[in-house]
């Protein structure tokens with residue numbers, strides 16, 4: 150056994166105070182599920198193994214943890230199932246067989262404490278190892294201790310017990326030192342006393358916190374370690390707290406980008422996911438969302454209220470306000486918006502222009518090509534220097550399948566054109582405005598596909614005359 154400690158993260162609870170169909174630890178803050186945030190922090194420590202205790206919606210929780218890229222202590226995360234969650238003490242008891250043999254010390258974390266940092270945990274572990282205690286509890290002084298377990302101190306200031314909010318006397322409720330839910334135990338002593346837990350009189354749950362008074366009662370050494378930053382150890386029990394945590398994580402990401410040379414005009418209004426990258430001298434206007442694995446280059450401008458998901462935006466791109474862009478690529482110097490919608494698998498060439506109320510789906514638009522107004526381009530390949538007139542529609546769906554439209558280099562599509570796919574417009578060709586194109590247009594040709602106009606001279610005057618006769 151090389152590493153002196155293993156980690157157990159408790160994530161089996163339902164989270165009733167969330168009033169959700171979804172397990173609490175699957176709800177996101179700062180763009181990541183709560184359980185992922187805790188696992189990512191924990192795995193930075195030099196532990197021998199990392200266990201996650203799952204119960205409510207176990208498969209979904211396991212899937213989230215398994216999808217976290219990068220190495221885990223001991224190779225990969227291990228899972229323990231807690232059937233019918235009966236409290237935090239019961240959760241650990243369910244993993245006795247694996248946990249007891251994992252390492253001499255066990256660091257216990259709750260899956261709903263997402264702001265915790267690895268630096269804080271390192272300080273805590275150092276303290277525990279040096280103190281040689283049976284248990285060390287991380288505590289914090291908070292202004293509003295409501296909901297938390299309170300720390301009871303005995304003579305010579307030693308910690309004697311943790312009393313849960315629901316069981317606390319009025320006097321105990323005034324204690325502002327709380328249990329953060331972060332503990333380090335000598336594994337063998339922990340499991341000996343876990344077996345002695347009795348269900349809480351009010352809730353019927355087996356409380357891990359009761360182990361502290363059991364250890365103390367049997368003369369074991371228990372110590373408290375004060376968290377330096379009480380904000381970091383806040384537990385998320387309601388959606389109000391989820392929003393607070395989300396706000397803090399978003400602010401941290403915006404700050405990190407600003408310090409790397411990104412201008413964010415109203416940083417409190419943007420939502421930027423943790424894996425998003427943005428190059429220097431890009432300006433992000435208010436209300437922008439940059440989500441998933443989006444990468445934005447240098448010297449771009451992202452217009453107000455645009456939402457960009459899993460997309461690549463090269464250098465010098467201008468995105469005007471209110472664009473929705475998903476799973477797409479935009480090459481250097483292109484201009485998008487306002488009010489453009491780029492749906493998955495769209496690729497916009499360098500210096501191309503996609504204007505207002507233009508929807509693009511699974512379509513490649515070539516260099517310097519323009520589609521500036523009121524247009525639908527779906528399942529199309531469009532060459533360079535083409536001009537797509539206002540109101541052009543690729544009729545890509547025949548009711549059964551999607552068909553391709555090909556528009557070659559330097560083509561001019563007149564306004565109000567319908568291109569009934571599959572169809573190809575050859576290089577340099579022109580399509581007259583208002584055409585419904587059902588057949589291929591050869592390179593260099595002019596296609597006219599609309600009814601010929603006829604003018605009836607003097608028709609208005611004749612009609613008026615008829616009407617007055619009646």
Ligand code: UD1
Pocket residue numbers: 159160161162163174202204231234235236237239240259260261262296297298299311313327328329330356357358383384385386
């Ligand atoms: C717990 C502590 C409390 C502490 C607070 C810190 C207990 C009894 N109380 O209260 O002293 O101040 O955290 O945030 O431990 N879980 C399971 N199985 C269960 C029950 C819970 O895995 O049977 C998991 C939950 O998914 C959650 C964590 O344990 O991630 C904490 O549970 P929660 O119900 O939020 O405990 P608190 O009431 O906040």
Ligand code: CA
Pocket residue numbers: 259261384385386
């Ligand atoms: Ca909690």
